[in-house]
Amino acid sequence: MRIGILSDIHSNIQALEEVLEDARSLEPEIDEYVCLGDVVGYGANPNACCDVIRNLAEFTIVGNHDAAISGRMDYSFYYKQARDALDWHAETTEAHHHKWLETLPYREDRNDVAYCHGSPINLEEFEYVFNLQQANELIDHWDKLQHVNFIGHSHLTKSFSLDREEGVEELEPPLIEFEPDQKYVVTAGSVGQPRDNDHRACYGVYDTDDQTFQFHRVNYDIREAARRIFETDLSSDFGKRLFFGI
Numbered sequence: 001m002r003i004g005i006l007s008d009i010h011s012n013i014q015a016l017e018e019v020l021e022d023a024r025s026l027e028p029e030i031d032e033y034v035c036l037g038d039v040v041g042y043g044a045n046p047n048a049c050c051d052v053i054r055n056l057a058e059f060t061i062v063g064n065h066d067a068a069i070s071g072r073m074d075y076s077f078y079y080k081q082a083r084d085a086l087d088w089h090a091e092t093t094e095a096h097h098h099k100w101l102e103t104l105p106y107r108e109d110r111n112d113v114a115y116c117h118g119s120p121i122n123l124e125e126f127e128y129v130f131n132l133q134q135a136n137e138l139i140d141h142w143d144k145l146q147h148v149n150f151i152g153h154s155h156l157t158k159s160f161s162l163d164r165e166e167g168v169e170e171l172e173p174p175l176i177e178f179e180p181d182q183k184y185v186v187t188a189g190s191v192g193q194p195r196d197n198d199h200r201a202c203y204g205v206y207d208t209d210d211q212t213f214q215f216h217r218v219n220y221d222i223r224e225a226a227r228r229i230f231e232t233d234l235s236s237d238f239g240k241r242l243f244f245g246i
Helices: 013-024 046-056 064-069 080-092 095-103 132-144 222-230 237-243
Strands: 002-006 032-035 107-110 113-116 148-151 159-163 167-171 175-177 183-187 201-207 212-218
Touching: 002 013, 013 046, 013 201, 013 212, 013 222, 032 046, 046 080, 046 095, 064 080, 064 095, 080 237, 132 159, 132 167, 132 183, 222 237
Parallel strands: 002 032, 113 148, 148 183
Antiparallel strands: 002 201, 107 113, 159 167, 159 183, 175 212, 201 212
């Protein structure tokens, strides 16, 4: 089976549509899609993105922005622009999407694979795993990890192999190969707001037969995505950063 993994769409419908067009052109074809959360936030089109993901994904994990606007977490400690954006998304997102976001799980485990938004541990804290130290700390929770653990949240493409004896090794994209005697934490990148200095939208494909994960990058109409942000009460910084992948 080939599973398309999407994360951190952040209300960027232009990026999402281009990603799906690219994904549907792949051979062999993708059998199903999952979403690792943050369908909403930052961008200008939360309802359009919710519509697409609800119809597309086999399941969706709750992200911190999803949790924030649906009343599942306190975001008063976020910086002002982020708080204002979450207030705007809470007001703009339609009621039926709010109800959907309220039901999303923090983690889904299937066939030795865990799907989460942040770290697989302390799920409601949405902790980051984007460096060797953070990945190394997960070894202490070995039994709570699946063989492969897909996460989002950082908007990066950081991936790590974990070995109880040898420690942690960072893995380089675009192709990650999974060995049976190790565990893995793979950050799937961001569809709608990449932060790895590459402005192209990012998604990945997990092949359960080959035991591989392949990152894919896709160009999209950044100018249009940014223009829509500029026309709202959202901070213009959320549009400007799209051009730089930061």
